[in-house]
Amino acid sequence: MxxxxxxxxxxxxxxxxxxxxxxxxxxxxxxxxxxxxxxxxxxxxxxxxxxxxxxxxxxxxxxxxxxxxxxxxxxxxxxxCLDPNRLDHFFDMDDATEIIPISWLRPTRKRPMGIANGFTKMRQAYQGSIPRRNPISIRPNAEEKDLFDIIDGNSTYFVAKQIGMMSLPVVL
The missing domain is CATH 3.30.160 (Double Stranded RNA Binding Domain)
Incomplete structure (x- = not known):
């Protein structure tokens, strides 16, 4: 700045x-x-x-x-601005959805174009112009207990970190 x-x-x-x-x-x-x-x-x-x-x-x-x-x-x-505390504006959550700290998640890939598109999709979901995003799909990390690898939602993870989200909805 x-x-x-x-x-x-x-x-x-x-x-x-x-x-x-x-x-x-x-x-x-x-x-x-x-x-x-x-x-x-x-x-x-x-x-x-x-x-x-x-x-x-x-x-x-x-x-x-x-x-x-x-x-x-x-x-x-x-x-x-997007309010990082309003997960309900970004994500479609149900009874199978868990909310966990973002620090427990490990991305498995990073695609710059996917992240750029992710910002647009997150904004549109927040504003209600497209359906809300699905929760992040995860699996237990093979090497570190209590951590999870992201199967689907890597770009969403990076966008969430950028706008200041402290937790994310996930489905195991």
């Missing part, structure tokens, strides 16, 4: 929480835009910008004080 501005010294402690919020938003809203903060010359006002797919930076707001930026980012996140 870059903070840009003319003659900008080290960011103050009051800006750190805004930077952390922008980083969180950029992790959760991975598909299109990347948010950035610009600080005015006096370090008092902040503008929220984004870079689009063409790497063009565009202002989303005018110059705002920190409180206004905090409110703007909170509203932006509510509108555009």
């Amino acid at each position: 870059a903070v840009t501005g003319q003659k900008m010294a080290k960011p103050s402690m009051s800006i750190d929480h805004l930077i952390a919020k922008v980083d969180e938003i950029n992790r959760q809203y991975h598909d299109f835009n990347e948010l950035h903060l610009s600080v005015d010359e006096l370090g008092r006002l902040i503008r929220v910008n984004y870079k689009n797919e063409g790497d063009f930076e565009v202002s989303l707001t005018g110059w705002l004080d920190m409180g206004q930026v905090g409110t703007y980012l909170q509203n932006y996140q509510r509108m555009f």
Whole structure:
């Protein structure tokens, strides 16, 4: 996350929480835009910008004080980001579904195109424009007790980690 501005010294402690919020938003809203903060010359006002797919930076707001930026980012996140705690928005779960910590899972492959498609599918499922995703299919890991290999859902696993999910629905 870059903070840009003319003659900008080290960011103050009051800006750190805004930077952390922008980083969180950029992790959760991975598909299109990347948010950035610009600080005015006096370090008092902040503008929220984004870079689009063409790497063009565009202002989303005018110059705002920190409180206004905090409110703007909170509203932006509510509108555009995926809530990693709402597994029911992503996955079709039933009585056979277990919820386990993501740290217990081990991917068996990693396909960059599958992960990129996974972000799109997860967003569409979350928004209700396609059916929810199936739970991750797993099997016990042969070498490490209490860990599981992912049979089907490797890309979903990587997307879930990226947006901050701490657990995933699975079927053994």
